[in-house]
Amino acid sequence: MSDLQTFRQETRLWLEENCPPSMRFPVTDSDDACWGGRNWTFKSEEQKQWLESMAARGWTAPDWPAEYGGGGLNKAESKILKEEMARINARSPLDSFGIWMIGPALLKFGSEALKQQHLPPIIRGEIRWCQGYSEPGAGSDLAGLQARGEDRGDHFIANGQKVWTSYADKCDWMFCLLRTDVEAKKQMGISLVLFDMTTPGVTPKPIKLISGSSPFCETFLDNVRVEKDQVVGEINQGWTIAKYLLTHEREMIGGFGLTDAGSETLGQLAANSLGVADGRIANSILRGDILKWEIDGAAFAMTAERVTDEVKSGHGVGATSAMLKYAGTELNKRRYELMMKIDGSDAMIWDGANSNGGWTPRTWLRTKGNSIEGGTSEVQLNIIAKNILGLG
Amino acid sequence: MAMVINEEQQMLKESAQGFLAEYAPLAEVRRQRDAGSEKGYADNLWTQMVDMGWAAILVPEAYGGLAFGHVGMGQIVEQSGRTLSASPLFATAILGVTAINHCASEGQKTELLGAIAAGQITTALAVDENIHHAPTQISTTATASGQGYLLNGNKRFVVDGSTADRLIVAARTAGDAGDSEGVSLFIVDPAIAGVEVQRTEMVDCRNYATISFNNVVVPESALLGEEGSGFAALSATLDVGNAFLAAELLGIAQETFDTTLRYLKERKQFGVLIGSFQALQHRAAHWWSEIELCKSVVLKALQALDKGDTKSPLLVSIAKAKLCEVSELATNEAIQMHGGIGMTDEYDIGFFIKRARPAAMLFGGYSYHGDRFALLSGY
Numbered sequence: 001m002s003d004l005q006t007f008r009q010e011t012r013l014w015l016e017e018n019c020p021p022s023m024r025f026p027v028t029d030s031d032d033a034c035w036g037g038r039n040w041t042f043k044s045e046e047q048k049q050w051l052e053s054m055a056a057r058g059w060t061a062p063d064w065p066a067e068y069g070g071g072g073l074n075k076a077e078s079k080i081l082k083e084e085m086a087r088i089n090a091r092s093p094l095d096s097f098g099i100w101m102i103g104p105a106l107l108k109f110g111s112e113a114l115k116q117q118h119l120p121p122i123i124r125g126e127i128r129w130c131q132g133y134s135e136p137g138a139g140s141d142l143a144g145l146q147a148r149g150e151d152r153g154d155h156f157i158a159n160g161q162k163v164w165t166s167y168a169d170k171c172d173w174m175f176c177l178l179r180t181d182v183e184a185k186k187q188m189g190i191s192l193v194l195f196d197m198t199t200p201g202v203t204p205k206p207i208k209l210i211s212g213s214s215p216f217c218e219t220f221l222d223n224v225r226v227e228k229d230q231v232v233g234e235i236n237q238g239w240t241i242a243k244y245l246l247t248h249e250r251e252m253i254g255g256f257g258l259t260d261a262g263s264e265t266l267g268q269l270a271a272n273s274l275g276v277a278d279g280r281i282a283n284s285i286l287r288g289d290i291l292k293w294e295i296d297g298a299a300f301a302m303t304a305e306r307v308t309d310e311v312k313s314g315h316g317v318g319a320t321s322a323m324l325k326y327a328g329t330e331l332n333k334r335r336y337e338l339m340m341k342i343d344g345s346d347a348m349i350w351d352g353a354n355s356n357g358g359w360t361p362r363t364w365l366r367t368k369g370n371s372i373e374g375g376t377s378e379v380q381l382n383i384i385a386k387n388i389l390g391l392g
Numbered sequence: 393m394a395m396v397i398n399e400e401q402q403m404l405k406e407s408a409q410g411f412l413a414e415y416a417p418l419a420e421v422r423r424q425r426d427a428g429s430e431k432g433y434a435d436n437l438w439t440q441m442v443d444m445g446w447a448a449i450l451v452p453e454a455y456g457g458l459a460f461g462h463v464g465m466g467q468i469v470e471q472s473g474r475t476l477s478a479s480p481l482f483a484t485a486i487l488g489v490t491a492i493n494h495c496a497s498e499g500q501k502t503e504l505l506g507a508i509a510a511g512q513i514t515t516a517l518a519v520d521e522n523i524h525h526a527p528t529q530i531s532t533t534a535t536a537s538g539q540g541y542l543l544n545g546n547k548r549f550v551v552d553g554s555t556a557d558r559l560i561v562a563a564r565t566a567g568d569a570g571d572s573e574g575v576s577l578f579i580v581d582p583a584i585a586g587v588e589v590q591r592t593e594m595v596d597c598r599n600y601a602t603i604s605f606n607n608v609v610v611p612e613s614a615l616l617g618e619e620g621s622g623f624a625a626l627s628a629t630l631d632v633g634n635a636f637l638a639a640e641l642l643g644i645a646q647e648t649f650d651t652t653l654r655y656l657k658e659r660k661q662f663g664v665l666i667g668s669f670q671a672l673q674h675r676a677a678h679w680w681s682e683i684e685l686c687k688s689v690v691l692k693a694l695q696a697l698d699k700g701d702t703k704s705p706l707l708v709s710i711a712k713a714k715l716c717e718v719s720e721l722a723t724n725e726a727i728q729m730h731g732g733i734g735m736t737d738e739y740d741i742g743f744f745i746k747r748a749r750p751a752a753m754l755f756g757g758y759s760y761h762g763d764r765f766a767l768l769s770g771y
Contacts, residue, residue, distance in 0.1 A: 267771035280763075281771045291766040298710050302688035306395035313396045323681045384680060385673035389653060392668055 007077055011084045018053045019090045020046035026091060033095040037128025038172050054093035055124045061099050064107065068119035097166065098122035098129040101245055102175045105192070109233040109241050118173075118194070130197075132162040132176030132219060133242070140379050142177075142246075143186045143239065147221060149178030149193065156180060156193065158201075158224040164373065168204035168217035171197055178226070181236050192238035194230040201225075211365035212350075212358070249374040250325035266290045266335065270342045286341055293334055300324075300331055320388060326380035329370035336364040393695050395688065397463060404460070405467035407444070409474075415440060416477035418740055424478075425597040431555055432478040432598045442511030447485045450632075452493065455505035462632070462697040466639040466690065473643020476747050478598050480514045482636060483552035488515030490632045491560050495577060495617030495625035504558075504579070516556035517629065518547035518603055525756040527562070527626060528572050532605065534563035540612045541565070543578065543586075543605040549754070553601025554591040556582065561605070562626050565619050577622040578614045585609070595746040631705055634712040634755050635693045641715035641751055642690050645683050648726035648744050652676070655730055672729060679725055682718045689714045706768045713761035716752040723748045 023046055027033045034040075034047050042048040054060050057071060063078045064070025073081060096103075103122050106115055121127040138145040147160025158178055165174065173196055181189030197204070201224040206214035233241050270281045270290050281287040304324060339360060340347040347364070349355040371377040385391045397405070416437055424432050441447065449465045451457020465486065472481065485508065492504050492515075507513045519527055532545025543563055553559070559580045567574025582589055586608035592600045617625060653676060656667030666672055693711035696704040723745035727734035734741045756764070 265769065267766060267769050271771040276771065279767055279771075281766075287766060287771070288762065290771075291762045291769075294769065295710050295713050295762065295765060296685070299685040299689045299714050302395070302692045303685050306688045306691065309394040309396050313394060323684055326677075327681050327685065378674065381674040381677040382670075384677035385670075389673075389676055389680060391653075391656060391673045391676065392665070 004076055004080065008080045008084065011081055012087070014057075015084055015088060015090060018050075019085075019088060020050055022046045023050040023091055023093075024089045026089065027095075033091075034093060034125070035095050035128055035167070035170070036125025037170065038126070039170055040125075040128070051093045051125050058123060060094045060096070060125060061103065061119075061123045064103065064119065064123065068115055069123040070119070094125045096122065096125065096128065097131060097171075098127065101131065101248055102129050102194075104248060105175075105232060105241050105245050108244065111229075113229065114194070114232065127172045128167070128170065130165045130168045130171035130174050130217075130219075131245075132165050132168075132174045134164045135161055136163055136218075140376055142242070143190070145177055145179060145190065147176075147178050148182070149180040149191060149226060151180065154228050156191075156226045156228065158193070158195075158221045158226050160221050162219040162221065163207075164216045165204065165219045166216055168197070168219045169206050171204075173197060174202075174219070175232070176221075177238055177242055180238075184236060187239040189236055190238040190242065191235050192232040192241045193226045194232065195224060195226045199224050199226075209366065210368070211362040213362065213366070246375060247321050250321040250380070265294060266338050266342065267294055269339065273342050273344075286338075289341075290338055293331070293338055297331060297335070300327055303327075320384070322375075322380040322383040322387075325374065326371075326377050326384070329367075330377060332370050333367050336367045340364050393699065395691055395695070397467065397691075400460075401464050401467055404464050405471065408468040408471040411440075411444065412471050412475045412477045416472075416475060416479065418476050418743060421476050421478065421597070421743060422740075430591060430599065437477075438480050438514070439511060441479060441481060442509075446481060447511055448509035450485060450489045450493070451505045451509045455493075455501050456509045457489075457505065462635065462694040463691070466636065466694040469636045469639040470643040470646075470690075473640035473645075474647040476644075476743055480552055480556075482633070482640075483516050483556060484508055484514040486636050487517040487551075487629055487633050488558075488560060491517060491577060491625055491629040492579075492616065494628050495622060496579075497617070500579070500613075500616060513557040514552065514555065515558045515560055516550050516552040516601075517633075518550045518553065518559050518561045519626065519630070519755075520549050521546055522548065525754070525760055527575075527623075527630060529569045530562050530564055530575055531569045532561070532563040534565045534576055534578060534610075536565070537609070540610050540614065541578070543580070543608040543610060545605050547603045547605075549592065550601045550603050551754070552599050553582075553603050554589050555599055558582075559587075559603065560616070562622065563605075567620075572623040572627075574620050575623040575626060576619050577616040577625060578610055579616055580608070580610055580614060594750055596750045597746075598750070627705070630755050631708045632697060634761070635690070635697055635708045637751050637754060638686075638690050638693065638708075638711040638715040641719040641748060642683075642686050644744050644748050644751070645686060645715070645719050645722040648722045648741065649676075649679055649683060651741065652726045652729050659731075666729075675725060675729070679722060682721060686715055686718050706765060709761040709765040709768065712756065713758050713765060716758040716761070719748040719752055 022044060034051055036051065058066060058069050059071045059081060062071035062073045062081050066072030099122060103119060106118060133142060135145050135147060147158065147162060149156035149158050156178065162176065173194060175192060175194050177190055178193055179189050180191040201222040203220040204217040207216050207218055208214050267290055270286060275282040343360055346354045347360045349358065350361060351358045355361060416433065420434060445458055446468060448457040449460040453459045489505060489508055492501060496504065521531060532543065532547065534541040534543050543561065545563065559582050561578045561580050562575055563578060564574050565576045586606045588604045590602045592602055594600050656672060656676065657665060659666045689711040693707045696707045726741050727745065730741055733739050
């Protein structure tokens with residue numbers, strides 16, 4: 001038996017033994033997921049147990065180096081782990097901006113001390129991170145950010161306001177962009193810094209969205225002390241890392257266009273809700289819109305697959321993350337517009353059993369942000385036009 | 393199967409690119425049109441393609457073919473969309489080979505596939521009878537008579553119908569229009585009595601025909617496969633045909649995009665390159681993104697055909713539908729972004745829109761394949 005076959009067999013056995021029954025269902029919404037952190041209350045004993053046993057093997061971050069507590073798996077092994085988890089519908093033990101975003105940036109750009117300090121608690125789900133990028137005056141034009149980091153020798157004093165800091169009120173640490181050189185050209189005077197949210201002067205305030213939920217905050221920084229040893233990479237060179245992280249974020253959000261495996265297609269939902277006549281959804285106009293979406297959704301999923309395969313085989317650049325982000329989020333918005341039409345007036349019920357506790361309208365409203373966060377669709381089109389098509 | 397083409401397929405793509413640019417470029421299409429050519433391509437073009445082995449790509453090795461597969465052939469067809477090269481490749485090496493290979497007897501395969509691979513005969517598939525593709529609606533009849541059959545009916549929009557050496561005719565030996573049972577395929581020499589072939593001049597200047605069968609006597613040996621069960625072979629052939637039409641449309645979408653992108657970087661108005669305008673940049677970026685989606689659906693469909701995947705019909709309908717949509721976007725945007733010059737016959741863009749629409753309509757456009765996709769998905 002090859003090493004990979006052995007690995008698969010062992011992984012399968014271990015998952016069978018260690019994945020609790022209630023963790024073998026897809027997560028229904030972000031409240032159902034495990035986010036970890038100092039303030040976290042586990043939804044169940046099994047959720048806690050699942051996180052702890054996966055973290056002990058480093059499998060919350062399977063491909064991170066073992067020396068920081070990661071799984072140390074190579075690409076093939078990571079893929080096997082993913083497949084074996086999918087086989088039993090095992091959910092992710094930990095949803096984490098630490099694992100998705102700042103961790104990879106630390107691995108690529110961070111000092112050894114920063115890696116030692118921050119990676120292990122991320123992997124164990126002990127520290128929950130938020131992102132301090134946008135500001136009231138710096139959205140699409142992120143490099144125009146104004147939050148200052150004033151040099152005080154061994155530390156900076158930070159002042160300003162961040163916005164769209166996801167879950168800042170529940171998070172433990174922030175990775176944050178500050179202007180540390182006001183004289184330099186806009187992209188050149190920015191640093192990426194890390195600080196504890198309990199540092200005096202940090203005040204997060206939830207923002208209520210049109211969907212009724214508050215996944216984001218505005219965060220005020222009022223004379224916040226940031227140690228210089230908490231700068232990722234070089235001082236004033238944070239823009240490069242910020243761009244790297246934005247690419248990462250685009251890839252993550254672009255995945256929204258993919259329907260979860262196993263979930264019902266729009267066509268099936270519509271057939272159930274509107275009825276079928278002669279094998280066709282009874283509303284022919286809606287059916288036309290739905291099948292068009294399903295064709296586009298299939299094309300998007302195939303493209304995500306093709307791009308992955310192209311990267312793996314070392315072929316060309318393929319479609320970039322900007323294209324996937326643009327296409328994926330626009331698709332997701334269309335998908336929820338169609339779900340609203342399929343559910344008819346029930347879809348407008350804000351609370352109550354008929355709209356699944358308002359899930360449909362709330363999720364629909366939330367998708368409007370998909371093509372704004374992580375760079376608007378218009379910004380993605382700018383990136384494609386300039387970087388790929390060479391249009392000046 | 394990883395969604396990338398292998399080295400051999402890449403080589404075929406490059407050799408097709410070189411060959412078509414030299415021997416069947418768009419300038420040749422224009423020359424043929426201006427000369428009023430009935431065929432739409434140069435006399436020796438097919439001989440050259442046969443010499444390159446292209447007639448044998450889909451033919452199994454047992455019958456003298458190369459068995460190089462649909463993804464391989466797709467590379468050639470995609471390139472032929474870039475140059476708009478007309479040739480018997482589609483009607484003979486794709487439709488003819490597939491239909492015969494799917495239902496003919498061993499003897500027929502040996503004879504016919506061998507002859508096609510060697511460039512001795514060309515074929516045309518006669519399916520549609522009306523202005524919209526509807527293969528179950530076949531009403532042409534084949535009535536048993538003496539030692540064979542009597543064919544009666546009308547076929548329209550038969551690709552290469554006025555030049556092919558053999559016709560593959562879908563006719564009803566039982567049942568009524570609307571039934572998939574009772575359809576049989578026949579191989580017919582168009583020179584025999586009662587077959588009347590009339591060329592139809594269409595916007596792409598290719599070779600289509602209306603063919604009427606008036607008490608045409610064919611022998612029993614003309615039947616391909618079993619009587620009354622030809623619909624499966626016909627469906628499979630149409631799937632293969634549609635996958636390659638999608639591949640051709642992908643070539644058209646890419647070529648019009650590349651040409652337009654160059655134009656955006658050359659053309660100046662208001663003292664600047666028009667490509668500096670965000671209104672055009674965003675449309676170009678959207679167009680490019682759509683082409684990325686198209687590359688995936690076409691490759692997926694061709695790979696499914698190579699694997700013999702049972703989901704091939706579904707994947708082919710996705711590919712054809714998506715390419716109908718995007719080839720329309722591409723050719724319309726190409727003309728609009730070129731402005732007035734895009735409307736002139738002197739400029740090449742017009743040739744692309746005039747090929748894109750009939751290629752999209754042939755064997756079913758968006759509405760046909762969208763509907764089929766949904767039905768196959770259970771709604």
